[in-house]
Amino acid sequence: MTEKGIRDYFEQTMAADATITPKQRAILQASLDLFAEQGFDHTSTSDIATRAGVAEGTVYRRYKTKNAIREAVVAPIIDNIVPSMAADFSEAELHQSFATLEDFFQAIFSDRLAFVTDNAKELKVVFEMIFFNADSRSALMKRVGPLVVNQIGTVFTDLKQRQLIVDWPNDLIIQTMLSMLVGYFARLVMGFPDTDITRETDFIVMALTKTFTPSAD
Amino acid sequence: MTEKGIRDYFEQTMAADATITPKQRAILQASLDLFAEQGFDHTSTSDIATRAGVAEGTVYRRYKTKNAIREAVVAPIIDNIVPSMAADFSEAELHQSFATLEDFFQAIFSDRLAFVTDNAKELKVVFEMIFFNADSRSALMKRVGPLVVNQIGTVFTDLKQRQLIVDWPNDLIIQTMLSMLVGYFARLVMGFPDTDITRETDFIVMALTKTFTPSAD
Amino acid sequence: MTEKGIRDYFEQTMAADATITPKQRAILQASLDLFAEQGFDHTSTSDIATRAGVAEGTVYRRYKTKNAIREAVVAPIIDNIVPSMAADFSEAELHQSFATLEDFFQAIFSDRLAFVTDNAKELKVVFEMIFFNADSRSALMKRVGPLVVNQIGTVFTDLKQRQLIVDWPNDLIIQTMLSMLVGYFARLVMGFPDTDITRETDFIVMALTKTFTPSAD
């Protein structure tokens, strides 16, 4: 289950939209890069124009405000996170896919860590936005939250029935998984030097498997 | 081991410095609050003056730039984080304090989660500062990093000798602990509604204990 | 040898630079006028904007700081002073041009006094800049000094060979000439009412000729 980067998705989306000119594309690219490098507030529209190699007015041709640019940058990221969260876990599939708890974590984390790694830049922008903006935050939560809870819930129900996972509240398990993910993201973004994705994945999968495997009794 | 809030420390620091007037204190307080609420970049010096009930010029009397204000706000926060990381773990103490692995996690997390809870606002300001500023980041790391590694390292050596903890690399264990802490901080700051600190602490301690207890064989 | 005013040169320079818009031109003109009238420090960018009939932001569009505006104003003035100092005094020309010492002073002073008269405003701005700023001063000296010394030196050598001028050290002669020029400039700028350029020129030429003609013996 190789994840394509948001960037690919991003460019696909843009390519699909015939109304987006190459210049607009350059503007969104430059915006993304600069927002990730310096933060939204420290990026001026003039910076964007310069980096994109266009005139300042052009930046405003399609997007009426600087905020609209951020939204245009962030939208595909969100749109890309969502469906991957909403992956269809039909019951038949579950037994096949996740013969063991380790398989489950392996599937989730090899996928998600790769996703985070490939899209650290984009996620940094999203993160900045939701960090100080309660509205963006709740908008995102409203969209992503239920999916996570429902989809993962389905899996958990199955895993619990098969006694492959401990019978602890779902929110606590999800929480732990998200913590590991966020921790990884933090290390990545903060530029920790030795972030070896394979080592990290293997360790996280191993640790979580141990944590959430029901005690033999 | 009740932790005093950074705010108390903050006020102590200011009270100790006879050169800081009530108005300057009000300015630092207002700055801290506003930086936490709106972020540094969305807080104008005029905002600070209004909130502190002083003239705008007064904001600049002691601190020559807006950045200097942030530094004045952040310094005591950092100064407060550091010593709590540097808690003395002498060997004698270790056996007494941490008879079991659970005791260890309990000690660490009941303390740290309370600290994070009490000082979420202050930590948010620090966090914002280091998020896009590699310099601040490495400055903080240089100060905090070695303490964490050394202190925790001492404990781990002891725990490993007594075979209370698995013989995995220290960095991976620390990483996991930090992930849980960061995850908790994230939920708190993002305003998750049902963040029950006792429930969280109990769960984290329990989960980590299970994760890092050596398998009986 | 009619001298064109710095203002003409100034406008030529601007006209030649297609990237300078009429508004930018108005800004530089207004700046020059105001700097000369009130001094640099007593001229606010708001003054400049008002006089130039533009918005205050426009003042900063091309020149990033108020100091950069001064530089843009002063540069063409300096550029204009320099070449006129570097007038080519080839030997052949010398004998023709300066048959007598009076011819020499007449040539120099009718030219220089006219220049100072026409460009008093501009020179005042340069003067203000170098008065308290050792850096600007030495920068100007490095550029202008050698030219004056070399060019005038050539002439002096010739005049001395032909025994048309006393054999005193060049620096003292130059000094005297400059004193007369500076004295004239001071009277002009200080607004002395009866500064009649012809009378002044005639007098200065006459006086200097007498001063520096070798005594018959």
Add this chain to the structure above:
Amino acid sequence: MTEKGIRDYFEQTMAADATITPKQRAILQASLDLFAEQGFDHTSTSDIATRAGVAEGTVYRRYKTKNAIREAVVAPIIDNIVPSMAADFSEAELHQSFATLEDFFQAIFSDRLAFVTDNAKELKVVFEMIFFNADSRSALMKRVGPLVVNQIGTVFTDLKQRQLIVDWPNDLIIQTMLSMLVGYFARLVMGFPDTDITRETDFIVMALTKTFTPSAD
């Protein structure tokens, strides 16, 4: 006729005024130094307080405004220039003092160049003030002008009667003398390295004597 520096006069004046405290004296000293070093506009009252080693409020104790400080600094300079210009040239004295034209120039210039040398700092402050302030300028002129013209006029009348000086208009002769003085001041203030006062005086006296000695015929 040895001239005491303005500084001495300055301090005498202050010492004589029992109402001026040592702190006020320090303030005037510091102001003078800073105005001469950096110019009036680039010297803040805070700079003055720091340099004088007093509190900022103290600066305002006696002088109500920054401009009043400048006036207090400048007044003794003016007061010192004026009487020296108004030296009584009674006819009897003239014949004694100035047996030759050279004696006259020697007296004037050895005195005035020494004065300029000793008080370059103070004169720089006066100069800055009158350069851009027409009011200060005309106030000074009204005070100094007539004295110069009358006193020097008396001398000239005498010298002309004795045919020691050419019968040229007084204003042109005065002008030339002032030009030499201003030229010297300029070199001094601009920091020309090799300003040797004896050499300069000797040269100026010699040159002017030659210039203004009536031609033998």
Add this chain to the structure above:
DNA sequence: TATGAATGAGATTTCATTCAT
């Protein structure tokens, strides 16, 4: 008298946004 914190008016500067070409 001396202090120095406080003031507020005004200066410089930035930058998202508009608009004529």
Add this chain to the structure above:
DNA sequence: GATGAATGAAATCTCATTCAT
């Protein structure tokens, strides 16, 4: 559509001056 000059509102910052202690 694209350009980039122009805008003006708002931000940061300075500093002469006041005033309570």
